[in-house]
Amino acid sequence: MEEETRFILKVSTIDKDLRLDQYIIKNLEFPISRSRIQRLIDAGKVTVNSKRAKAHYKVKPDDTLLIKIPEVPRSEVLPEKIPLEIVFEDEDILVINKPPGLVSHPAPSCPSGTLVNALLNYGCALSTINGPSRPGIVHRLDKDTSGLLVIAKNDSAHLDLAKQFCKHTVKRKYIAMVKGRVEHNEGIIDYPLARDPQNYQKMRVSFINSRDALTRYRVLNRYKEVSILELSPHTGRTHQLRVHLKFCGHPILGDKHYGDARDLDRLSLHATELGFYHPRTKKFVEFQSDIPESFKRFIKGLKQ
Numbered sequence: 001m002e003e004e005t006r007f008i009l010k011v012s013t014i015d016k017d018l019r020l021d022q023y024i025i026k027n028l029e030f031p032i033s034r035s036r037i038q039r040l041i042d043a044g045k046v047t048v049n050s051k052r053a054k055a056h057y058k059v060k061p062d063d064t065l066l067i068k069i070p071e072v073p074r075s076e077v078l079p080e081k082i083p084l085e086i087v088f089e090d091e092d093i094l095v096i097n098k099p100p101g102l103v104s105h106p107a108p109s110c111p112s113g114t115l116v117n118a119l120l121n122y123g124c125a126l127s128t129i130n131g132p133s134r135p136g137i138v139h140r141l142d143k144d145t146s147g148l149l150v151i152a153k154n155d156s157a158h159l160d161l162a163k164q165f166c167k168h169t170v171k172r173k174y175i176a177m178v179k180g181r182v183e184h185n186e187g188i189i190d191y192p193l194a195r196d197p198q199n200y201q202k203m204r205v206s207f208i209n210s211r212d213a214l215t216r217y218r219v220l221n222r223y224k225e226v227s228i229l230e231l232s233p234h235t236g237r238t239h240q241l242r243v244h245l246k247f248c249g250h251p252i253l254g255d256k257h258y259g260d261a262r263d264l265d266r267l268s269l270h271a272t273e274l275g276f277y278h279p280r281t282k283k284f285v286e287f288q289s290d291i292p293e294s295f296k297r298f299i300k301g302l303k304q
Contacts, residue, residue, distance in 0.1 A: 006067065010064055010065075011062060020055055080113065098145075100146045102118075104141065136158075168234055172274060175270050179225065182219050272288060
């Protein structure tokens with residue numbers, strides 16, 4: 001029988017009309033991420049007055065919640081000697097410069113050779129909130145996107161950073177090389193995204209069963225058939241930057257899923273700036289990463 005920890009919560013008047021997932025985040029004295037709470041709700045591990053409920057259910061005074069949190073199984077993820085480029089490290093966080101081609105964490109399609117395997121080999125403490133296959137992982141970059149990532153070394157830091165991402169207070173900037181000459185010097189792309197029903201591994205712009213997604217852009221330079229953009233995502237939806245730019249007619253060069261991989265031998269998307277409030281000191285910290293040498297060579301060719 002699966003071992004689990006149980007919690008019972010009684011809703012007070014002050015919390016009425018909060019979403020079920022938001023209420024649990026606010027009141028549950030247990031280190032857990034919002035995404036895991038939503039998975040527990042979907043799996044029927046959360047009941048309201050002995051009945052299953054959806055994450056968007058608005059709680060009412062005197063509602064009784066039963067929350068069952070399964071014990072995390074023993075991890076089968078093994079350390080692997082994969083080099084890490086460390087930008088910053090202290091007792092709470094680790095900021096790394098992720099190379100292209102490195103998956104953030106193990107999945108059925110990629111059980112090894114990931115950033116998590118590299119972190120386990122590095123040997124530092126890692127947060128446990130997202131389970132044994134995702135220790136330390138607060139946010140992700142797509143496999144073929146390079147650049148800055150922050151890793152949590154303990155659960156307290158993880159929860160603090162996760163809340164910042166949820167509130168959209170984390171500063172993120174990307175550099176992208178896109179197809180065509182982008183007309184306006186700057187602008188906002190505000191289109192909701194949803195899973196592509198014909199290919200669940202891809203996303204698309206959709207106004208049905210979708211989630212809000214907003215991207216700000218600024219043109220850094222234009223060439224004959226290529227524009228260099230600075231991108232600032234307000235939300236962090238899966239493949240957001242890639243789908244938004246494709247929808248606008250300017251797919252990112254080297255994008256084998258949403259563009260034409262023949263343009264470049266890798267996805268030309270790099271997370272160049274990352275800023276957040278340090279989970280312990282509460283001071284805003286910022287980190288920068290220069291664009292890869294392959295980008296510089298390509299841009300030099302465009303100039304010539």
